[in-house]
Amino acid sequence: MTPEQDDLSRLRIEYSRREQRLAGSDLYSFSNPAYLFAVQQRQRAMLKALRAWGCAELEGRRILEVGCGSGRVLAEMAYFGALPQHLAGVDLLHRRLVEAHRNIPGGSFTAADGQNLPCPPHSFDLVLQFTAFSSVLDEQVKRNMAAEMLRVLKPGGVIIWYDFWLNPANRQTRGIRPGEIRALFPGCAVDLHKTTLAPPIARRIVPVSWGLAVFLEALQVLNTHYLALIRKVEG
Ligand SMILES: C[S@@+](CC[C@H](N)C(=O)[O-])C[C@H]1O[C@@H](n2cnc3c(N)ncnc32)[C@H](O)[C@@H]1O
Structure with missing residues (x-):
């Protein structure tokens, strides 16, 4: 087995363990105020960044998510105006695709x-990647995935990256910092926004004061993720 195949087998085992661990939990449920907060803040950051790059209008855009899981992010794209028939996702895990x-x-x-x-x-x-790369530990797998994302992108198209740079709690994942994001996409312009108030802090603050959580996130010092817009530099 190559190291790349080894990493993919590890990932499949890890995700099925994770699903068992989270069964019955509301950690990723919209009824959990901290999760709702994280998703809404990420959506605001993404729409703002897309608008700044002149591509906020999603109707008519063809969109692919690599590591789409159960399609939550793509469903958000439909909510923001993309046509369902223009949405595509790939994932390793068949059950999530169902x-x-x-x-x-x-x-x-x-x-x-x-x-x-x-x-x-x-x-x-x-082309989107939302927290798929941080679950891959093998550096070559990440490089291959990034090259594929660039290959399928239309000229003038945009990659949207959302992933954490810090997650000390989970050794089955690895945070990805700006230097690594830039190295994965050579010859591209990368526009980074530090976002997402650290989830353990959000879980304490949001139920008490949504406004305080907004304030803390705006300071950026306690934010755990980067949202990046990545575009090939033409010529
Ligand atoms: C943390 S989940 C995120 C799912 C989805 N993007 C979301 O935000 O709801 C990461 C997903 O990436 C998928 N993934 C990881 N490595 C992959 C690879 N090499 N090819 C396809 N999918 C992959 C996993 O199977 C998993 O479903």
Whole structure:
């Protein structure tokens, strides 16, 4: 088995353990105020960044998410105006893709490794990765995934990256800092926003004061994630 295959097997085992651990928990439920806060703040940051880059209008855009899981992020894209038939997702885990089909009936979902995307070159306006790269420990797998994301991006298209740079609690994941994001996408302009108030802090503050949580997140010092817009530099 190559180190890359080894890492993918580890990932499959880790995700099934994680699903068992989280069964019945409201950690990732919209009824949990801290989770709702994190998602809404991320959406605001993403829409602001897309507007700044002149691509806020999602209707008519073809969108792919690498490591789409159950399709939550793609469902947000539909809510913001993308057409379901323009949404595609790939993931290693078949069970999650069944849920994605249920969440977005018109979308197209494929069980595939992000290192070999089953898509022709230049086929998407937006290519997303939301917390998939931090679950990959093998450096070569990450490089291969990033190269594939660039391959399937249309000229003038944009990659949206959302992932944490710090997560000391979980040794099955690895935070990714700005230097590494830039190195994964050579020849690209990378616009970074530090976002997401550290979840353990948000879980304490948000139920007491949503406004205080907004204030703390705006300070950025306690934020654990980067949202990045990544675009090939033409010529
Ligand atoms: C933390 S989950 C995030 C799911 C989704 N992006 C979201 O934010 O709801 C990370 C997902 O990435 C997927 N993933 C990790 N490495 C992958 C790879 N090489 N190819 C395809 N999917 C991968 C995992 O199977 C998992 O479903």
